[in-house]
Amino acid sequence: MGSAYITGLGVFLPNNPVDNENIENVLGLINSKPSRTKSRILRNNGIKTRYYAIDPNTGKQTHTNAQLTAEAVRVLSNKFNFSLEEIECLVCGTSGPDQLIPNHAVMVHGELECLPCEVISTSGVCCSGVTAFKYGYMSVSSGLTKNAVTTGSEVVSNALRGAYFQPEIEAKIQELESNPVIGFEKDFLRWMLSDAAAAVLINDKPRQDGISLKIEWVDIVSYANELETCMYGGGVKRTDGSLQGWRDVENPDEVWKEGYLNLKQDAKLLGQHIVDYAVNKCFSTVQAKYNLHPDEITWFLPHYSSEYFKEPLHDAFLDFGFPIPYHKWFTNLTMKGNTGSASIFVILEELMSSGKLEQGEKILCFIPESARFSYAYMLLTVV
Numbered sequence: 001m002g003s004a005y006i007t008g009l010g011v012f013l014p015n016n017p018v019d020n021e022n023i024e025n026v027l028g029l030i031n032s033k034p035s036r037t038k039s040r041i042l043r044n045n046g047i048k049t050r051y052y053a054i055d056p057n058t059g060k061q062t063h064t065n066a067q068l069t070a071e072a073v074r075v076l077s078n079k080f081n082f083s084l085e086e087i088e089c090l091v092c093g094t095s096g097p098d099q100l101i102p103n104h105a106v107m108v109h110g111e112l113e114c115l116p117c118e119v120i121s122t123s124g125v126c127c128s129g130v131t132a133f134k135y136g137y138m139s140v141s142s143g144l145t146k147n148a149v150t151t152g153s154e155v156v157s158n159a160l161r162g163a164y165f166q167p168e169i170e171a172k173i174q175e176l177e178s179n180p181v182i183g184f185e186k187d188f189l190r191w192m193l194s195d196a197a198a199a200v201l202i203n204d205k206p207r208q209d210g211i212s213l214k215i216e217w218v219d220i221v222s223y224a225n226e227l228e229t230c231m232y233g234g235g236v237k238r239t240d241g242s243l244q245g246w247r248d249v250e251n252p253d254e255v256w257k258e259g260y261l262n263l264k265q266d267a268k269l270l271g272q273h274i275v276d277y278a279v280n281k282c283f284s285t286v287q288a289k290y291n292l293h294p295d296e297i298t299w300f301l302p303h304y305s306s307e308y309f310k311e312p313l314h315d316a317f318l319d320f321g322f323p324i325p326y327h328k329w330f331t332n333l334t335m336k337g338n339t340g341s342a343s344i345f346v347i348l349e350e351l352m353s354s355g356k357l358e359q360g361e362k363i364l365c366f367i368p369e370s371a372r373f374s375y376a377y378m379l380l381t382v383v
Helices: 020-027 038-045 065-079 104-112 128-141 162-171 173-178 184-190 253-257 267-290 307-320 340-352
Strands: 005-012 089-094 118-122 147-154 196-203 213-222 235-237 243-245 299-302 362-369 374-382
Touching: 005 065, 005 340, 020 038, 038 184, 038 307, 065 089, 065 104, 065 147, 065 196, 089 104, 089 128, 089 340, 104 118, 118 128, 128 147, 128 196, 128 213, 128 340, 128 374, 147 340, 196 340, 213 267, 267 307, 267 362, 267 374, 299 340, 340 362
Parallel strands: 089 118, 089 147, 299 362
Antiparallel strands: 005 196, 005 213, 147 196, 213 374, 235 243, 362 374
16 A cells, blocks of 8 residues: 555634633523523533534634534635646545435535535544545555545534523423433533534545655554443433444433433443553553554644643553653643544644644554443554
8 A cells, every 4th residue: 555644634613712611602591491400511522612613603614514514514625726627536424424424525516615525424433534535545555546536524612502401301390490400411411512524535545745644554443342422412321331323212202301312421331441441451552562662652642622631641652651740741621622634634623734743753642432332442653
């Protein structure tokens, strides 16, 4: 196989940053009451500002996911003097497309109105941006195409608005009178997630007028064979840990009353497994496969959902015998928010634009996905 290089990244963040005090002003209240868990969750996750594709004055959505993604591709095109008409392969990953059918990538292609090309969509949660990236990397490195544009994007804010939870609230009004807090597994994510899109240009040759990142390898591993569902939407979790999808409901009214379409997180399961499997299961395999040594890593780019996991992740690598000191870490979670499939590329774009990178440095990227515990690692070299 030939080589493939990241020769540019473009990021689009919608509207102005929203600080912690104004989140509910944008997303709205649930059942006309402020959240009782917001302060605790924000204190743990460390996020101070984030971006929403919502007009704070009207509460209306300002961008669809496809539009947001197209904007990131246009930023990439303008910043790196790459014509949209040159795209040979377009691959788009997201957790939440605007509709079930058509797929997200063809909707982005429609927004871009560029020439016909190969278009692929990947699904999942945080790893969906990496699976899109890996498809583009394989397409270019195999010689099937000379370039690929891959994206990760999220517009989750529209599903986190207070009004979105109202049908479930109204169906359970008596229960809520005695326990007025909406289920923690749903409220938890309102303070964790936000919107962004990132686009990556992959070429078969590095740039001649600036830095590029050679893609050494990308590994993605699922542990769904061992662990039950942790983060989910479009279903509810049964007591035995299995998932019942919204199509498996006899009475369609139950879909709204039971909040089948709301995004949920089993926070207890997340805390039990996300770090342990990231290092002792997945990284142990990756480290042995590529004979990685900690001294060769210059930068470590972790995508984690919360600052709460920073120290446990650091300590897990240390205990494993692969110490990565904090001065090698680069993240922008606190100011850009947790943007799911876009996050790792939002981080990478900021580092690549920082002027800090030097020839030969190696960048190790880490992307966990809690949906059913999948993990991605990738190694890049500055050229």
